[in-house]
Amino acid sequence: MATRRExxxxxxxxxxxxxxxxxxxxxxxxxxxxDALRHERSRDYQTVKTMLDRIVEKGYLAMExxxxxxxxxxxxxxxxxxxxxxxxxxxVVLDRALDPLVAHLARAERLSDDxxxxxxxxxxxxxxxxxxxxxxxxxx
Numbered sequence: 001m002a003t004r005r006e007x008x009x010x011x012x013x014x015x016x017x018x019x020x021x022x023x024x025x026x027x028x029x030x031x032x033x034x035d036a037l038r039h040e041r042s043r044d045y046q047t048v049k050t051m052l053d054r055i056v057e058k059g060y061l062a063m064e065x066x067x068x069x070x071x072x073x074x075x076x077x078x079x080x081x082x083x084x085x086x087x088x089x090x091x092v093v094l095d096r097a098l099d100p101l102v103a104h105l106a107r108a109e110r111l112s113d114d115x116x117x118x119x120x121x122x123x124x125x126x127x128x129x130x131x132x133x134x135x136x137x138x139x140x
Contacts, residue, residue: 027073
């Protein structure tokens with residue numbers, strides 16, 4: 001029987017690759033994930049199976065036995081996992097400061113014109129939704 005657990009540990013770089021394959025496949029077997037990852041790097045089938053089991057333990061996947069076959073399915077949406085990873089990075093690595101990230105992306109020319117426009121739309125939407133918080137030195 002499949003069970004859902006709250007994620008309790010961040011994914012490693014390789015686990016992200018496995019999860020990306022699982023999000024793309026949906027309900028899948030270890031063999032399907034192994035085959036999906038073949039183009040990236042040659043990994044032993046048993047290594048992929050072990051990684052899937054670890055990701056189940058972390059709470060991102062559920063595993064269900066159907067006869068002799070283990071079926072895996074994502075129980076955390078990709079969007080949620082990405083948001084959690086970004087929050088962790090911003091909190092721990094950037095000490096809650098976003099300007100180094102945005103400056104790096106802009107300098108590295110990773111922000112296309114479309115990305116910049118999308119960012120402006122997002123910021124405008126956030127400004128409309130949330131009233132500005134008064135600063136500590138603001139008597140409001």
